[in-house]
Amino acid sequence: MSPAQPAARKPRADVARNRARILDTALRHFTEHGVGTSLEALAKDAGVGPATLYRHFPTREALLAAALDVRGEALLARLEPLQALARSDADEGLRQWLLALEGYLNTFSGLPEPVLAALASHSSPLAANCERLVKLTDDFLRAAQRDGTARPTVRARDLFLSALFLAWTDRAPLGEDALPTLRELLETGYSTR
Amino acid sequence: MSPAQPAARKPRADVARNRARILDTALRHFTEHGVGTSLEALAKDAGVGPATLYRHFPTREALLAAALDVRGEALLARLEPLQALARSDADEGLRQWLLALEGYLNTFSGLPEPVLAALASHSSPLAANCERLVKLTDDFLRAAQRDGTARPTVRARDLFLSALFLAWTDRAPLGEDALPTLRELLETGYSTR
DNA sequence: ATACAAAGCGGAGGCGGCCTCCATTTGGCG
DNA sequence: CGCCAAATGGAGGCCGCCTCCGCTTTGTAT
Numbered sequence: 001m002s003p004a005q006p007a008a009r010k011p012r013a014d015v016a017r018n019r020a021r022i023l024d025t026a027l028r029h030f031t032e033h034g035v036g037t038s039l040e041a042l043a044k045d046a047g048v049g050p051a052t053l054y055r056h057f058p059t060r061e062a063l064l065a066a067a068l069d070v071r072g073e074a075l076l077a078r079l080e081p082l083q084a085l086a087r088s089d090a091d092e093g094l095r096q097w098l099l100a101l102e103g104y105l106n107t108f109s110g111l112p113e114p115v116l117a118a119l120a121s122h123s124s125p126l127a128a129n130c131e132r133l134v135k136l137t138d139d140f141l142r143a144a145q146r147d148g149t150a151r152p153t154v155r156a157r158d159l160f161l162s163a164l165f166l167a168w169t170d171r172a173p174l175g176e177d178a179l180p181t182l183r184e185l186l187e188t189g190y191s192t193r
Numbered sequence: 194m195s196p197a198q199p200a201a202r203k204p205r206a207d208v209a210r211n212r213a214r215i216l217d218t219a220l221r222h223f224t225e226h227g228v229g230t231s232l233e234a235l236a237k238d239a240g241v242g243p244a245t246l247y248r249h250f251p252t253r254e255a256l257l258a259a260a261l262d263v264r265g266e267a268l269l270a271r272l273e274p275l276q277a278l279a280r281s282d283a284d285e286g287l288r289q290w291l292l293a294l295e296g297y298l299n300t301f302s303g304l305p306e307p308v309l310a311a312l313a314s315h316s317s318p319l320a321a322n323c324e325r326l327v328k329l330t331d332d333f334l335r336a337a338q339r340d341g342t343a344r345p346t347v348r349a350r351d352l353f354l355s356a357l358f359l360a361w362t363d364r365a366p367l368g369e370d371a372l373p374t375l376r377e378l379l380e381t382g383y384s385t386r
Numbered sequence: 387a388t389a390c391a392a393a394g395c396g397g398a399g400g401c402g403g404c405c406t407c408c409a410t411t412t413g414g415c416g
Numbered sequence: 417c418g419c420c421a422a423a424t425g426g427a428g429g430c431c432g433c434c435t436c437c438g439c440t441t442t443g444t445a446t
Contacts, residue, residue, distance in 0.1 A: 012413055012422065040403055049425030054405065113306075120365035151381070157367070158374050165358045172313035174350070181351050188344070189382030205393065205442055233432055242396030247434065 019056050021046045026067045034109035035064060061114055065125035068107065072129065075104045079136070086140055091149035091191065094140040098163050101133065105167035112168040119161075134160045144191075154190045162186045212249050214239045219260045227302035228257060254307055258318035261300065265322065268297045272329070279333055284342035284384065287333040291356050294326065298360035305361040312354075327353045337384075347383045355379045 025046035029037040039060060043053040057063035078100050086093025105112060118126035138156035145152055166183060218239035222230040232253060236246040250256035271293050279286025298305060311319035331349035338345055359376060 009421080010414065014412070014423070018424085038403060039405090043425095050405070051407085051426085052424060055423080116362065116365050120367055153374070154378060155374060157371065158378055161362060161367075161371075161375060162378070165361075168358075168361070169309065169354060172309050174313055174354075178350065178354075181346070181348060182354060185347060185351055185355070185382040186378070187382075189378040189380075202392080203443065207394070207441070211395085231432060232434090236396095243434070244396055244436085245394080248394080 018046075018048055018052055022048060022053055022056055022063075023066055023070065026063050027070060030064070030067055030108040035060075035111055035114060039063075059125070061118070062125045064108075064111075064114060065129060068111075068126070068129055071107045072104070075100060082140075086143050090140070090143040090147040091193075094144045094150065094159075095187065097137065097140045098159060101137065101160070101163040102166045102170070104133075105164055106170050109171055112164050115164060119157075130160075137163075149192055150190055151192055159190060162190070211239075211241055211245055215241060215246055215249055215256075216259055216263065219256050220263060223257070223260055223301040228253075228304055228307060232256075252318070254311070255318045257301075257304075257307060258322060261304075261319070261322055264300045265297070268293060275333075279336050283333070283336040283340040284386075287337045287343065287352075288380065290330065290333045291352060294330065294353070294356040295359045295363070297326075298357055299363050302364055305357050308357060312350075323353075330356075342385055343383055344385055352383060355383070 022043070025042055029042045029045065039053060040050055043050045046053070053063075057066065082093055082097050082100065085096060105115060114124070114126060115130060118124035118130050121127065134156050137160050141150055141154065141156050141159060144150035145154075166179065166186070169182065170179065215236070218235055222235045222238065232246060233243055236243045239246070246256075250259065275286055275290050275293065278289060298308060307317070307319060308323060311317035311323050314320065327349050330353050334343055334347065334349050334352060337343035338347075359372065359379070362375065363372065
């Protein structure tokens with residue numbers, strides 16, 4: 001039932017090729033110039049016209065979401081070990097997960113902004129990605145709460161936002177020790193120790 | 194010694210007039226459209242050419258700093274009562290001050306970004322403004338620490354960043370109760386209760 | 387009052403980024 | 417090989433940033 005009655009035409013080969021080129025270039029440009037990089041320059045560098053870029057990824061956020069999915073694989077690779085850790089030490093597992101999350105939210109400079117917007121908008125291509133991460137955070141949090149090492153009033157979204165906050169400030173060269181101190185403050189806020 | 198030898202010329206009258214017009218319009222535009230508002234439109238609305246705007250305020254940040262100084266008066270008006278409160282209840286004084294700070298950092302939509310940048314850059318027109326606020330936060334914090342209601346390892350800059358974070362998330366329509374929960378988490382992080 | 391010069395002014399225009407038509411090309415299929 | 421739908425990319429309109437540069441305004445000296 002999913003394909004309509006007339007036999008579907010095989011998709012053209014250049015579509016996939018162009019999509020791959022664009023995504024590849026996007027990863028480079030987002031990494032080097034941040035999420036605000038010029039899409040025009042990106043398209044030129046990928047060897048396609050602006051229209052092609054916009055056809056494949058109608059908005060900057062759509063492209064960003066696709067690029068994040070690629071980078072997200074690295075995060076997911078770290079997931080299982082952390083889950084194992086959490087089973088023996090829920091507190092440490094949660095802490096490490098939040099650190100990994102912070103790193104991920106820092107994948108591209110300027111990423112926290114659109115992520116925050118996505119958290120609120122619910123209709124952004126990034127939203128699904130974020131919700132999955134909040135869900136995972138919730139798993140770690142629940143384990144820690146069962147162990148009594150995390151306060152019961154804390155919610156997963158709060159922790160996600162805390163990691164987002166840290167990622168946000170990461171990019172600004174504040175003092176040497178500003179980040180660790182902030183992490184500690186937040187940790188004190190959610191943990192029972 | 195401050196004026197050079199030849200008698201200085203009285204400054205022209207239109208300079209002050211234009212500056213006032215621009216600043217006035219800037220307050221309106223920043224309030225209505227956020228810190229990213231079009232400076233071109235702003236200039237037109239103020240009845241001056243773009244060049245005049247840029248002569249008075251060479252960068253967006255300079256204009257923003259001037260506008261914030263105006264709005265800052267409202268914050269300073271709340272300062273003395275809060276200081277009085279802090280003398281009798283340092284904990285509550287600090288909490289209220291941080292709330293006032295959060296509100297101030299939300300004066301214009303999008304303000305947290307440039308403020309964070311200013312905190313790091315040290316050469317931004319906003320930097321002086323920020324440092325003054327950090328200094329004030331330090332006064333409240335020290336009082337609370339003397340009273341033993343604030344952890345001794347916390348620093349004023351951390352609290353300022355916390356308020357900035359809350360202001361940053363304020364603008365995103367997250368859940369109904371997201372903000373209070375976050376405030377509570379941060380509060381738990383810096384206080385001894 | 388008038389003339390002068392310095393200071394200030396604003397429009398015009400170059401630049402770069404965003405995004406969208408649409409004429410042309412590409413590639414799958416018979 | 418030829419057809420045709422799908423995909424492409426360049427051209428171009430729009431907007432915002434920012435800077436010259438010729439002109440006007442304003443204070444001051446006569």
